Amino acid sequence: MEEDELKNYLKASEVAKKVKPFAMELVKPGAPLLEIAEKVEAKIIEEGARPAFPVNISINENAAHYTPSAADAATLGEKDLVKIDIGIHSSGFVVDFAFSVDCSGENTSLVEASEKALEAALSKMRAGVNVREVGKEIENAIKGRGFVPIRNLCGHLMEEFNLHAGQEIPNHAEGNYILKEGEVYAVEPFATLGEGKVVEGEYCEIFSLIEENKKVRLPHSRKLLEIIDSEFNKLPFAKRWIKDIPPSSLDLALADLLKQGIIRAYPVLREAKRVNVSQAETTVIIEKDGVNVLV
Numbered sequence: 349m350e351e352d353e354l355k356n357y358l359k360a361s362e363v364a365k366k367v368k369p370f371a372m373e374l375v376k377p378g379a380p381l382l383e384i385a386e387k388v389e390a391k392i393i394e395e396g397a398r399p400a401f402p403v404n405i406s407i408n409e410n411a412a413h414y415t416p417s418a419a420d421a422a423t424l425g426e427k428d429l430v431k432i433d434i435g436i437h438s439s440g441f442v443v444d445f446a447f448s449v450d451c452s453g454e455n456t457s458l459v460e461a462s463e464k465a466l467e468a469a470l471s472k473m474r475a476g477v478n479v480r481e482v483g484k485e486i487e488n489a490i491k492g493r494g495f496v497p498i499r500n501l502c503g504h505l506m507e508e509f510n511l512h513a514g515q516e517i518p519n520h521a522e523g524n525y526i527l528k529e530g531e532v533y534a535v536e537p538f539a540t541l542g543e544g545k546v547v548e549g550e551y552c553e554i555f556s557l558i559e560e561n562k563k564v565r566l567p568h569s570r571k572l573l574e575i576i577d578s579e580f581n582k583l584p585f586a587k588r589w590i591k592d593i594p595p596s597s598l599d600l601a602l603a604d605l606l607k608q609g610i611i612r613a614y615p616v617l618r619e620a621k622r623v624n625v626s627q628a629e630t631t632v633i634i635e636k637d638g639v640n641v642l643v
């Protein structure tokens with residue numbers, strides 16, 4: 349890894365280590381979701397980094413991709429199982445991490461299953477190891493506790509301004525790729541008692557750029573593309589982050605860019621049987637003899 353790249357990862361890591369306990373403090377019954385997301389995102393900026401994607405607050409059967417909209421009035425419930433997923437970047441180099449909070453105290457073993465699976469995965473990872481072996485560790489740790497891993501959610505290789513750079517860390521024994529020194533991965537086991545699969549829901553507040561330098565005709569689409577280019581690059585953004593375009597025009601611009609294949613949408617992902625899901629996630633740099641855990 350180049351010196352400048354490492355410097356940025358270490359900066360994002362330093363910020364992540366402050367933001368994680370800050371976010372944990374905010375997650376309690378009665379807390380408004382929008383307030384949690386906005387406070388965490390502001391804290392990231394205050395500490396000298398940038399959000400790599402909107403703070404995800406996915407509750408119960410929702411596994412990922414829920415971030416509150418600007419009009420979201422929901423608060424956390426007494427019995428909610430909450431996944432907080434946070435991305436922090438420094439000049440495009442991302443630390444991606446998540447934790448689960450069990451408000452009811454009734455899902456202790458489910459939360460433990462994803463946490464122990466993450467520990468097991470990290471203890472196995474180093475240069476030269478096949479991702480299949482890592483996936484097997486995750487699968488065994490989760491199944492050994494009586495749950496199932498979510499098979500269609502994976503850890504992922506990250507590169508500059510690229511959250512999902514191709515290579516995956518599966519959550520079960522699958523795949524065939526040898527980890528290389530200097531690669532950076534988010535590792536994220538999900539556990540459930542459901543089908544072990546997520547499906548797309550209706551709700552969608554998160555988007556990202558796919559195609560750069562596209563010419564568009566509608567003025568609001570052009571304006572939106574300029575904002576995306578200058579502020580987010582190819583990293584995901586929330587609709588509520590775009591404050592310079594009036595809401596009805598923003599909806600039209602998003603629909604226009606989606607239709608042209610210039611941006612993509614991230615609808616909420618929920619467990620297929622609508623059963624509770626837990627998640628644990630961290631980001632690591634692959635080294636010869638192990639991993640450098642960034643948060």
Ligand code: MN
Pocket residue numbers: 433434444445446534536629
């Ligand atoms: Mn994440």
Ligand code: MN
Pocket residue numbers: 444503504534536629
């Ligand atoms: Mn991730």
